[in-house]
Amino acid sequence: MPATTLDFTGRKALVTGGSRGIGRAITIRLAEAGCDVAINYLRNREPAAETAAAVEALGRRALLFKGNVAKVDNHGALFEQLAGESGRLDILISNAASGVIRPAMDLTHRHWTWTMDINAGALLSLAQHAVGLMGEAGGSIVAVSSIGAVRAIPNYAAVGASKAALESLVRHLAVELAPRGVRVNALSAGVVDTEALKHFPNREQLLEESARRTPAGRLTEPKDVADAVLFLTSPLASMMVGQTLTVDGGYSITA
Numbered sequence: 001m002p003a004t005t006l007d008f009t010g011r012k013a014l015v016t017g018g019s020r021g022i023g024r025a026i027t028i029r030l031a032e033a034g035c036d037v038a039i040n041y042l043r044n045r046e047p048a049a050e051t052a053a054a055v056e057a058l059g060r061r062a063l064l065f066k067g068n069v070a071k072v073d074n075h076g077a078l079f080e081q082l083a084g085e086s087g088r089l090d091i092l093i094s095n096a097a098s099g100v101i102r103p104a105m106d107l108t109h110r111h112w113t114w115t116m117d118i119n120a121g122a123l124l125s126l127a128q129h130a131v132g133l134m135g136e137a138g139g140s141i142v143a144v145s146s147i148g149a150v151r152a153i154p155n156y157a158a159v160g161a162s163k164a165a166l167e168s169l170v171r172h173l174a175v176e177l178a179p180r181g182v183r184v185n186a187l188s189a190g191v192v193d194t195e196a197l198k199h200f201p202n203r204e205q206l207l208e209e210s211a212r213r214t215p216a217g218r219l220t221e222p223k224d225v226a227d228a229v230l231f232l233t234s235p236l237a238s239m240m241v242g243q244t245l246t247v248d249g250g251y252s253i254t255a
């Protein structure tokens, strides 16, 4: 029997928005598998420090990077620092997201570009920098998307469109980078009860309906997403290139 234990010992990962919610679960899962993890966050130092401490308690190295992923002009400095601290990068998880939650008729052009820059634009620049640090050994990039990329959800026009752009960018990057040994995929999650949902005016209804309509009988949890990220970044997924893997307990395939 071939070994199926995933051993990522010595690998270096960067998780954007890796301090809280789904990003935190991904950070911890990668550290459990053996990765040193660079954790990017935007504002909240406390959860970032707490997640870094959890990585270190697992015997791995944690680095903290505060900064807005939408400001691509800062990516050069971020990756220079990463190169100085870690020397290389094996795994990039583009997870940080934000966006304006409003009906399409209430969105301004500024809301639109702001949402696009954080959720889709950041990946292009992050991938361009990451590939340089991955070098000849190659690596793996995973972008976290959502069902709003392919389904219409109330108040989700800007974020949904930005996630659709993200998934398309993943396919284009995947084709360009596969010959260089870098696999790029997306992971689309069902509704997960994180702080992000507090921005939805219909949060309670969203949670209740998702739990009720999910064939697997419960909401998707951060650890479900993290497990699938581990798979996508592992050699078990070596022929998965440019795909969007859905992790939602079957929610999105129901009528």
Ligand SMILES: NC(=O)c1ccc[n+]([C@@H]2O[C@H](COP(=O)([O-])OP(=O)(O)OC[C@H]3O[C@@H](n4cnc5c(N)ncnc54)[C@H](OP(=O)(O)O)[C@@H]3O)[C@@H](O)[C@H]2O)c1
Residues within 6 Å of the ligand: 016, 017, 018, 019, 020, 021, 022, 023, 040, 041, 042, 043, 044, 045, 047, 067, 068, 069, 070, 094, 095, 096, 097, 098, 118, 144, 145, 146, 147, 188, 189, 190, 191, 192, 193, 194, 195, 196, 197
């Ligand atoms: N929750 C869901 O139901 C759901 C469903 C499908 C997909 N997703 C996707 O899963 C990913 C994570 O969502 P979540 O629910 O875990 O969110 P969350 O709990 O709100 O956490 C967001 C994380 O991203 C960081 N962040 C936010 N804006 C940033 C920026 N501009 N630059 C750098 N870091 C930034 C935050 O740092 P600070 O704490 O410092 O602000 C935090 O670490 C997103 O891509 C989201 O679209 C979520």
